[in-house]
Amino acid sequence: MIELKRVTKRFDKKLAVQDLSMTIEQGKITMLIGPSGCGKTTTLKMINRLIDATEGDITISGRSIYDLDAVQLRRSIGYVIQETGLFPHMDVFTNIAMVPRLIGWDERKIKNRVDELLHLVTLNGSYVHKYPLQLSGGERQRVGLARALAADPEILLMDEPFGAIDPINRSRLHDSFLSIQEKIEKTIVFVTHDINEAIKLGDKIAIMQNGNLVQYDNVNNILYEPENKFVEKLLGHDRNIKALVLKKNKDYIVTTGYVQVHKADKPEAVIRKMEEKGKRVAIVTDSDEKFLGLFALEKSRKDPQPHLSFIDNVVTVEKNNNLQETFSLMIDAGESSLPVVTEGNRFVGAINLEDIFNEFKKAQED
Numbered sequence: 001m002i003e004l005k006r007v008t009k010r011f012d013k014k015l016a017v018q019d020l021s022m023t024i025e026q027g028k029i030t031m032l033i034g035p036s037g038c039g040k041t042t043t044l045k046m047i048n049r050l051i052d053a054t055e056g057d058i059t060i061s062g063r064s065i066y067d068l069d070a071v072q073l074r075r076s077i078g079y080v081i082q083e084t085g086l087f088p089h090m091d092v093f094t095n096i097a098m099v100p101r102l103i104g105w106d107e108r109k110i111k112n113r114v115d116e117l118l119h120l121v122t123l124n125g126s127y128v129h130k131y132p133l134q135l136s137g138g139e140r141q142r143v144g145l146a147r148a149l150a151a152d153p154e155i156l157l158m159d160e161p162f163g164a165i166d167p168i169n170r171s172r173l174h175d176s177f178l179s180i181q182e183k184i185e186k187t188i189v190f191v192t193h194d195i196n197e198a199i200k201l202g203d204k205i206a207i208m209q210n211g212n213l214v215q216y217d218n219v220n221n222i223l224y225e226p227e228n229k230f231v232e233k234l235l236g237h238d239r240n241i242k243a244l245v246l247k248k249n250k251d252y253i254v255t256t257g258y259v260q261v262h263k264a265d266k267p268e269a270v271i272r273k274m275e276e277k278g279k280r281v282a283i284v285t286d287s288d289e290k291f292l293g294l295f296a297l298e299k300s301r302k303d304p305q306p307h308l309s310f311i312d313n314v315v316t317v318e319k320n321n322n323l324q325e326t327f328s329l330m331i332d333a334g335e336s337s338l339p340v341v342t343e344g345n346r347f348v349g350a351i352n353l354e355d356i357f358n359e360f361k362k363a364q365e366d
């Protein structure tokens with residue numbers, strides 16, 4: 001647990017952080033967000049003593065960081081910044097091995113650790129001899145994360161680590177970052193400009209304005225009980241849509257209201273089933289429930305006899321993803337219902353737009 005106790009930072013006359021007190025919970029992700037210049041980075045850097053507070057105290061597990069050696073403290077805390085801060089003239093292995101070498105680990109232990117970390121951040125051994133410039137932005141961020149985790153620190157400080165990554169890759173990095181955190185359960189303090197990122201990744205969000213803490217709460221309370229107009233504005237008009245990030249697909253799956261058939265079924269039987277249920281499309285799986293696509297029922301004026309056409313490039317959603325992504329996929333695909341799959345593309349049911357709307361309504365009534 002990290003505690004900031006009445007922390008103030010002045011740069012000459014400029015008050016960057018003012019009388020800030022907050023408790024950062026162990027094993028959770030705490031997001032710091034607010035407009036440019038509000039004091040987020042200063043707050044982060046005070047935790048690993050890249051910046052020393054002017055007044056107040058910061059404790060880690062009850063011990064003041066000012067009683068510790070600043071260099072040792074810094075080595076014991078992981079730090080990831082935008083553009084990662086990887087050394088360009090060192091390969092991936094040497095970058096990740098940096099802190100373990102500094103603290104005197106033997107080479108065998110370091111090699112095992114680098115292998116383990118590359119695996120954790122979903123890169124493989126072929127990356128060890130590459131240089132940062134030979135990597136994509138997303139890969140560099142993964143290496144940056146691996147490097148920050150090298151000596152297995154309890155605390156990880158992250159300053160807009162995904163800020164320079166395009167939206168599609170950022171979303172992938174978010175998903176993999178969350179599944180990494182599920183395994184490692186570090187205490188993470190994460191600075192961002194992006195409210196969607198804060199909502200998606202944070203267990204708690206600290207909202208800052210002019211060096212002050214305006215609201216500090218779990219994501220649900222921030223979304224549904226914003227402290228004031230400033231927080232409301234930061235969340236935007238569409239905060240009910242944003243709140244869908246907190247809802248998991250798996251809680252909204254329905255297993256009725258559609259027709260499911262096997263690819264090998266006789267067409268006449270499929271058509272009969274669809275006509276009985278009044279459906280123009282049917283979910284197609286193989287006998288192991290693997291999702292294959294859809295059958296669409298077609299009749300033309302020339303040929304009034306109905307026949308089936310098979311569609312295989314169908315948008316599906318993952319059981320463990322969230323409703324916001326599902327909602328936006330529905331809008332993009334122009335579909336009011338999407339098939340849900342899980343590992344191995346196994347079909348588990350459908351999600352309907354109507355049920356997502358009911359979520360909005362419930363949120364408004366509450």
Ligand SMILES: Nc1ncnc2c1ncn2[C@@H]1O[C@H](COP(=O)(O)OP(=O)(O)OP(=O)(O)O)[C@@H](O)[C@H]1O
Pocket residue numbers: 011014015016034035036037038039040041042043193
């Ligand atoms: N080394 C410094 N010397 C003087 N002023 C500084 C210094 N570092 C930060 N400041 C000032 O302190 C204030 C807070 O800066 P900080 O970098 O913490 O903001 P931030 O919220 O992280 O901003 P951004 O989102 O733009 O990175 C700003 O007004 C900034 O200009």
